[in-house]
Amino acid sequence: MPSGGPAVLVDGLVKRFGEVEAVRGIELAVEPGEVFGFLGPNGAGKSTTINMLCTLLRPTAGSARVAGHDVVRERDDVRRNIGLVFQDPTLDGYLTGEQNLRFHAELYGVPRSVTRDRIRQVLEMVGLWERRRDRVEQYSGGMKRRLEIARGLLHSPRVLFLDEPTVGLDPQTRSSIWEYIRELKRAEEITIFMTTHYMDEAEYCGRIAIMDRGEIVALDTPEALKAGVGRDRVRIETADDRAAIAALGERLGLEAVMSEGAVAFAVAAGEEFVPRLFAELGVPIRSVSVSRPSLDDVFMSFTGKTIRDAEGSAKDWMRLAARGRG
Amino acid sequence: MGAGDAREAGDVGEVVRSAEPAGGPAGSGGPGVVRVAVPPRSVRHDLRAVRIVLHRELIRFWRDRLRMVLGLVQPVLWLVVMGTGLSNLMAAGSGSGGRVDLKTFIFPGVCAMSVMTTAMFSAGSIVWDREFGFLREMLVAPVSRAAIVAGKCFSGALVATVQGAVILALAGVAGVPYDPVLLLTLLGMMFLGAFALTAFGVMLAARITSMQAFFGIMQMTMMPMIFLSGALYPLGGLPAWLSVLTRLNPLTYAVDPLRQAVFARLDVPADVERTFNPGIGWGGWEVPVWLSLLLVLALGLALMGAAVLQFRRAG
Numbered sequence: 177m178p179s180g181g182p183a184v185l186v187d188g189l190v191k192r193f194g195e196v197e198a199v200r201g202i203e204l205a206v207e208p209g210e211v212f213g214f215l216g217p218n219g220a221g222k223s224t225t226i227n228m229l230c231t232l233l234r235p236t237a238g239s240a241r242v243a244g245h246d247v248v249r250e251r252d253d254v255r256r257n258i259g260l261v262f263q264d265p266t267l268d269g270y271l272t273g274e275q276n277l278r279f280h281a282e283l284y285g286v287p288r289s290v291t292r293d294r295i296r297q298v299l300e301m302v303g304l305w306e307r308r309r310d311r312v313e314q315y316s317g318g319m320k321r322r323l324e325i326a327r328g329l330l331h332s333p334r335v336l337f338l339d340e341p342t343v344g345l346d347p348q349t350r351s352s353i354w355e356y357i358r359e360l361k362r363a364e365e366i367t368i369f370m371t372t373h374y375m376d377e378a379e380y381c382g383r384i385a386i387m388d389r390g391e392i393v394a395l396d397t398p399e400a401l402k403a404g405v406g407r408d409r410v411r412i413e414t415a416d417d418r419a420a421i422a423a424l425g426e427r428l429g430l431e432a433v434m435s436e437g438a439v440a441f442a443v444a445a446g447e448e449f450v451p452r453l454f455a456e457l458g459v460p461i462r463s464v465s466v467s468r469p470s471l472d473d474v475f476m477s478f479t480g481k482t483i484r485d486a487e488g489s490a491k492d493w494m495r496l497a498a499r500g501r502g
Numbered sequence: 503m504g505a506g507d508a509r510e511a512g513d514v515g516e517v518v519r520s521a522e523p524a525g526g527p528a529g530s531g532g533p534g535v536v537r538v539a540v541p542p543r544s545v546r547h548d549l550r551a552v553r554i555v556l557h558r559e560l561i562r563f564w565r566d567r568l569r570m571v572l573g574l575v576q577p578v579l580w581l582v583v584m585g586t587g588l589s590n591l592m593a594a595g596s597g598s599g600g601r602v603d604l605k606t607f608i609f610p611g612v613c614a615m616s617v618m619t620t621a622m623f624s625a626g627s628i629v630w631d632r633e634f635g636f637l638r639e640m641l642v643a644p645v646s647r648a649a650i651v652a653g654k655c656f657s658g659a660l661v662a663t664v665q666g667a668v669i670l671a672l673a674g675v676a677g678v679p680y681d682p683v684l685l686l687t688l689l690g691m692m693f694l695g696a697f698a699l700t701a702f703g704v705m706l707a708a709r710i711t712s713m714q715a716f717f718g719i720m721q722m723t724m725m726p727m728i729f730l731s732g733a734l735y736p737l738g739g740l741p742a743w744l745s746v747l748t749r750l751n752p753l754t755y756a757v758d759p760l761r762q763a764v765f766a767r768l769d770v771p772a773d774v775e776r777t778f779n780p781g782i783g784w785g786g787w788e789v790p791v792w793l794s795l796l797l798v799l800a801l802g803l804a805l806m807g808a809a810v811l812q813f814r815r816a817g
Contacts, residue, residue: 232642255644256540266635270562282554283643285547286538294536332538 181244183208183335183367184229188238191224198224200390201238206369206383208334211361213381214371215475221390222371223263226339229369230260243334256284259328259336263343265320269313273304273323276312277330284331298326301363302356318349325356329364336360338370342377354380375471384471386478393478398471405469405477408446411438412453415460423457442473540644548649555640555653556660559624563661573620573665574672577612581605581676602770607778609676610760611733613669613692614753618728620665621696622720624658625703629716632707647813651704655806658700659693666692679767687763694795695756698802705805708812727753732761738780749782752801755794758782762791 186204190197199221206212214222227233229242231251240247243257267276274295281291299305302322312320321341328336341357342350354377360366370381378384379398386394386401394401414420420439424432432441443449446466454461541547563569585605592604631637640650670685678684703720710716728734730744731753740748748754758781765779782789 230642232638252543252644255642256542260642262635262638264635266639268558268562268631268636269634270565271558275558275561279554279558280639280643282550283640283645284540285543285550285644286540290536290538294538297536330538331540 182206182241183210183243184212184369185241186225186229186238187240189225189228189235189240190237191221191228191233192236198390199228199235202387202390202392204385204392204395206367208367209365211357211368211380211382212370213378213384214369214387215373215375215378215384215471216371216387217373220387222387223339225387226337226369226371230258230337231255256331257334259331259333261321261324261328261336261338261341263340265324267312267320267323267327270311272309272311273299273315274308276323277327280327280330286331294330294332298329301329301359302326316349318345318352321345321349321353322356325353325360329360329366332364333366335367335369338368340371340373342372342374350374350377375475378471386475388479394474398474401474402469402471405473407442407444407469407473409440409442409467409469409473410446410449410453411435411440411465411467413438413462414457415462420457420459420461423459427456427458428453442469543644543646548646551643551645551649552653552656555650556657559627559654559657559661562627563664569623570665570668573616574668576619577616577669577672580608580612580615581672584608585676602768602774602778603677605676606678606764606768607736607761608734609673609678610688610764611731611757612676613666613688614695614731614733614757614760615728616669617662617666617692617696618699618724618753620662621658621699622703622717622724624661625654625700625707626713626716626720627658628654628704628707629710629713632711633713641813648810651806651810651813654704655697655701655802655809658703659697662696662700663689663693666696678764681767684763684767688760691756691759691763691795694798694802695753698752698756698798698805701802701805701809705809705812708809727751730754731757732782733757736778736780737782738777749784752798754782755789755797758789759791759794 182205184204184206186202188201188203189199190201191199202221202225214225216222224233228235229240229247231247231254234248242254245253245257247254268279271279277295277299278291281295286294296305299308302325304319304323304326307315307319312323315323325338325341328338338357342353345353357368358380361368372378381398383395383397384401385392394404396404412420417434417439421432421434424430424439424441430441430443432439434440450464450466453464582605585603585608589604628637631640641647667689670688673680673685703716706719707716710719730748730751732748733753737745737748737754737758761779762781765775770778782794
């Protein structure tokens, strides 16, 4: 099995559903051991891309290699070397947690001699060993997702694909899933390729790609992307917000808006800007806060909208894509 | 299942091994981490896949024991209520029927019906699996589609045969002797018929994604098939149009061997036998039992092959 070389290598990948071009020729290379985040609103083409990488969808054009194998010509080799956790659950609720894993082990041809130890190990890693004899239908949403992660790891894949692993979970469960993912990074030699549309989660990734309307519009570390935005966020509370907005526009040439009860605007080197603000605004200021750009701002700067705005239009996009597929 | 549980019970007291590599070198995976090397695909691997798909269906069937009991309702109604009621009618109408209980006649048909219904439900589990996402887990595995389809077909046949065995317990009610050889023969024949029907269902399920549509189509095909199969009336002396239809119906060839087997164990006069167990005639030539069974087997294999192709195309 070829080692060295990228864990995921994508070259000019295109997927068309009828008239709709869901993925429009993307390029991508993920190094072994990376935690790679794939960001974008629903319908941006993330799931379509992941499905092609997982051999579930045939690319219309271009090529992709996962764990050194071509996703079209060496489908079984790819499948042996990847673990999958889908957006929607794929567990059998009638079976116990352990039976679900045993099913997976047999289906993937995991050698019998190690099956039991390995099942125990992955169950312990996600904290479900004690509950292994319970039927999965009795598990909570978070437990199910953890079991799916354990199952995805069972056959020691070289690349683990997580498609929205925390969607629909409460914040506490989300953060515990992330703990397992980080734990996993320590315990196994594995590349993690994940999609998410939670910007805060993307911070945990080594590198992220932002996808919008079928194209990768940005690809770098979260820090570099945020630095690339170049403008900090400033929020001020004033005695007269309207006058403040007008003054910002006239005297400082900045476009400000009301946001959650404060005047908000973006400016380069925000902290150094604060003294000038006090000197020149001419409206009494009650409080100031300066924050570094978030990935939300990054997303905004690349796509011209917030990820939540994008969500709405993404639904139409998805509907189009689904119709094309029908 | 039982053996597996016993084996697992043994390791409860085992020392808990750490899942952490404890800072071990990344290259070796570290101590404590069980690395798995998944071997390339082989026939042995595919056979393991067939077995586990089958095992899962059995676990699910066992969990759903109520289904087995509910599966008895219809056959009991047919046998005890319809069988008894129509026996009266026959006794009043003509004398010749008096020697064979209608319940005995109808028994093989009732066996066939309930086995078919169970097989149909088993095949429907694929649609169910798709709805709950589990089908995806199977389809992304590095095993051949044939292994998954074969596992489904065999498990459907096996589960239906278990249901059939429950029906066979009613043999006494129908005046069929509890002869072990007869019962085993019947079970084998039921397995074959159920296999063919499950294969048909699995082939449908490859394309049909909604539960309602699947059972709608199944019901629509099952009813005419049962009515035209000789399960409920003898196939001798029928008008030509009906006679042709019954000979075209695959289920006919699954039901007739069952009845032949039952009548072989009964002591009835030749004229009664001719009326109630006329066999399947192809323009005067009587189709032997082995040919009927061969036809059912061939059909089952052909349908299974078609199902594999369907899943390959869909995947």
